[in-house]
Amino acid sequence: MTELLFRDDPYQQEAPARVLRHTDEGGVVLDRTIFxxxxxxxxxxxxxxxxEGRRLPVATTLRTSDGAVALVPAEPLALPPPGAEVRQLLDWTRRxxxxxxxxxxxxLSVVIPLPVTGGQIGAGRGRLDFDMPDPPGDLAEIEARLNTLIDLDLPVTDQWISDEELAANPGLVKTLSVKPPVGQGRVRLVRIGTPTRQVxxxxxxxxxVAxxxxxGTVALEKVEKKGRQNRRVTLVLAP
Structure with missing residues (x-):
């Protein structure tokens, strides 16, 4: 299994690692990764x-079927062999x-407190799909509330709970389409705010982010109707 360095420190931009193996598709599996x-x-x-003086561009990173993490090359170049010591360098601007x-x-899921049916994150924009039969109302007001929360400069932290604790608190799960992974004994929670001032x-x-x-400032770009009860809300980061 690959040690997930990004989970402990999402700000880590470089790290050494050792190549464990190559996947059948040409990916590189490391013993530890920031990707x-x-x-x-x-x-x-x-x-x-x-x-060893060589450099391999990485296009993306994927999970393998056995739970490891594979770095997918951007070009058909020579791969570092199993056992090789390598240096990882993250595209930090994109991350x-x-x-x-x-x-x-x-x-956004706080200022629009409805079940989430999907979502997508991009480099500067993202969207959530909500179980929202009716339009959300004044979009400018929702945007203002969202930026007010951002401006509070609240801490973002994580903690772990057991599968059983999650099962006993189903209200923690906001997404209808994607369930948190269970079966490994514990689940990671992300908190915005503090235990006494939790958002x-x-x-x-x-x-x-921490x-x-x-x-920074965000703008709600549009709301689109997606099916009978679903609406998609897209946000963008200010330049």
Missing amino acids: YPTGGGQPGDSGWLSW HLHMRVHTALHL DLQPCGGTH RTAEI
Whole structure:
């Protein structure tokens, strides 16, 4: 299994690692990684691997069928061999945009307190789909409430609970289409605020900024009707 360095420190931009193996599709599996694999609506990270004077661009990062993390090359170049010591370098600009958008979407689910039916994170924009039969009302007012929460500069932290604790608190799960992974004994929760001044608490395996003010100003771009009861709300980060 790959040690997930990004889970303990999402701000880590470089790290050494050792190549464990190659996948049948040509991916590189490391013993430890700063690269986040595609999941939960967040794209896989990109960047570079370097070893012995060589450099391999990484297009994206994926989970393998056995739970490891594979870095997918952007070009058909030579791969570092199993056992090789490599240096990982993250495309930090892209990752940080994902972190800002992901955290903003958590807050969007606070100002629109409806069940979430889907979502997608991009580099500078993202969206949530809600079980929302009727239009959400004054979009400018919702946007203002969202930016007010961001401006509070609340801390963003995580904690772990057991599968049994999650089962006993089903209200923690906001998403209808994607359930948090269970079966490994514990589930990661992401909290915005503090235990005594909590704004949001929900299961999530993605990467987030450390404080909400780091998100910056956001704008709600549009609301689209997607089916009989679903509406898609898209937000963008201010330049």
